[in-house]
Amino acid sequence: xxxxxxxxxxxxxxxxxxxxxxxxxxxxxxxxxxxxxxxxxxxxxxxxxxxxxxxxxxxxxxxxxxxxxxxxxxxxxxxxxxxxxxxxxxxxxxxxxxxxxxxxxxxxxxxxxxxxxxxxxxxxxxxxxxxxxxxxxxxxxxxxxxxxxxxxxxxxxxxxxxxxxxxxxxxxxxxxxxxxxxxxxxxxxxxxxxxxxxxxxxxxxxxxxxxxxxxxxxxxxxxxxxxxxxxxxxxxxxxxxxxxxxxxxxxxxxxxxxxxxxxxxxxxxxxxxxxxxxxxxxxxxxxxxxxxxxxxxxxxxxxxxxxxxxxxxxxxxxxxxxxxxxxxxxxxxxxxxxxxxxxxxxxxxxxxxxxxxxxxxxxxxxxxxxxxxxxxxxxxxxxxxxxxxxxxxxxxxxxxxxxxxxxx
Numbered sequence: 001x002x003x004x005x006x007x008x009x010x011x012x013x014x015x016x017x018x019x020x021x022x023x024x025x026x027x028x029x030x031x032x033x034x035x036x037x038x039x040x041x042x043x044x045x046x047x048x049x050x051x052x053x054x055x056x057x058x059x060x061x062x063x064x065x066x067x068x069x070x071x072x073x074x075x076x077x078x079x080x081x082x083x084x085x086x087x088x089x090x091x092x093x094x095x096x097x098x099x100x101x102x103x104x105x106x107x108x109x110x111x112x113x114x115x116x117x118x119x120x121x122x123x124x125x126x127x128x129x130x131x132x133x134x135x136x137x138x139x140x141x142x143x144x145x146x147x148x149x150x151x152x153x154x155x156x157x158x159x160x161x162x163x164x165x166x167x168x169x170x171x172x173x174x175x176x177x178x179x180x181x182x183x184x185x186x187x188x189x190x191x192x193x194x195x196x197x198x199x200x201x202x203x204x205x206x207x208x209x210x211x212x213x214x215x216x217x218x219x220x221x222x223x224x225x226x227x228x229x230x231x232x233x234x235x236x237x238x239x240x241x242x243x244x245x246x247x248x249x250x251x252x253x254x255x256x257x258x259x260x261x262x263x264x265x266x267x268x269x270x271x272x273x274x275x276x277x278x279x280x281x282x283x284x285x286x287x288x289x290x291x292x293x294x295x296x297x298x299x300x301x302x303x304x305x306x307x308x309x310x311x312x313x314x315x316x317x318x319x320x321x322x323x324x325x326x327x328x329x330x331x332x333x334x335x336x337x338x339x340x341x342x343x344x345x346x347x348x349x350x351x352x353x354x355x356x357x358x359x360x361x362x363x364x365x366x367x368x369x370x371x372x373x374x375x376x377x378x379x380x381x382x383x384x385x386x387x388x389x390x391x392x393x394x395x396x397x398x399x400x401x402x403x404x405x406x407x408x
Contacts (some may be wrong), residue, residue: 007030008145009109010118011101011131012036012062013043014050016170017120020162021147022058025118028151032115036062037108039101041071041244042184057168065104072244074102075323076185079343080287081232081337083295083307084315089265091284092318093186098127099323102134108144116143123149126270130321137324146213156191178208184248186261186281187211194276197266201278211252211280215259215353222351223258224358227251227290229346232339234287248283255282259353270320289355290346297365298342307338 009024012018022034036059038050047064054062067179073098102119109117117135121128123146134384153159156179163170179190187210193199203214229235234247255261261282269275295304310331317328344362370379385390392406 005032005115005143005145007033007035007112007114008107008116009035009037009112009114010059011105011120012038012050012054012059012066012169013120014038014046015051015120016156016159016163017148019053019057019168019170020153020159020166021118021120022054023166023168024147024151024162025145026058029145034059035108035112035114037105038062038064039097039104040064040066040068041097042068042104043182046182053224055164063108067100067104067107068245069243071097071100071184072248076248076284077233077244078332078335079314079318080234080284080291081339082314083288083292083311084313084318085311086319087265087267087290089263090267090279090315090319091186091263091281091288092315093279093281093284094127094181094188095130095319095321095330096323097181097183097185098130098321099134102131103138103324105131106135106138107232108141110139114142116145118147121146121148124269124271124273126319126321127397130323130329133321134324142214142258182210184245184252186279188280189278190275194278197276201264203262207282209262210260212256212282213259214264218257218259218352220352222349222356223254224349225254225348226288226345226347227252227287228344229291229294230343231337232291232342234290248287250284251283253283255286255350256280258282258350260350260355261285262353278398286348286350286355290348291342292358293346293348293357294342294344294362297344297360298364301367303338307335310334 008029009023010018010021022036025032025034036054038047040047050064051062079092079096084092086095105117117139119128119131121131128146130237135142135144153162160170178192179196181188189201189208194201201208203209204217227234227240228239235241237247237250261280261284263281264276264278265279266274266276299307312333314328317323317325317331322328341364343364344360346360347358349358370377
């Protein structure tokens, strides 16, 4: 099979892994044509000089695909509406970026008549699953090459050795060799001193944070913002309508300046091990909070409680690489049904890493001041509660009477 592979589409970021994979593929697959594909999901300057680097290291061409709008509208916002957080904390920044990139890889591979798709994910991580499940969903017979599972290189230091031996320029050094993943939604940091959960992240270390400042460095004056939602989707900031990508970018700017969205997490990877990562998700953290607050007004109790149960399942589907599955699609259909009345404005106070509620309004609010008041009212008969409690507590009463009779 390997000898028949003449053309390979490579998921290419220009980082350490994919930089050395191009010459490695040339050496190990009888000099196939390598077509590099980079999905632009908001990496920013990481894309600078990528084409020159890809061609210089042996690729025949580089596709840079602008996926930002689709990323936000079709992956981020559906996950936000679900309120999905993996293990209650992780806002899934890397997890939902992989399926959209992998889907585009398949489209280009089929268009180019490629024999295989290659990715640079390690055999220890979640991303190998996310890429490969998506590839299987759209090109079930495509050959998949994962060098980290087969080559002799065992560490990032050895990768750097390989790069230096092959004259491949790198933007990192051995001392700043954090494993990072950046997109429009977040920036993750793993490795080096972070591998020991006992070590506190040094948020003030030069070059560590890129989207945020540490809470200590945030302004001494609070920032107020109002986010408007229509059917669960954020559409405006402080009354100004914004397109999806612009809205996330603006909230990243505001949140980052106020030290919002720094999270230090030990999470359970799909492959079974625990890993420690530090995440910057300034705009996303604000959006999740605003959406949750609005739902407290707009969703009835039973729907809200049940939706929280399904949010955990939704998060697992995303984290485990199962975006393009019937279950995830069915969960999204449920979520969309719940969002028909999640419309309104949420005012938040941002201060040194904290998000403080500052007022919420909705035309679909289920909060009724007349019923909720502690003052006198004409709509709630407090005597009704006695009969309710008698019926609600009847099983407890029957059980207690039974236990009492057994003791006689």
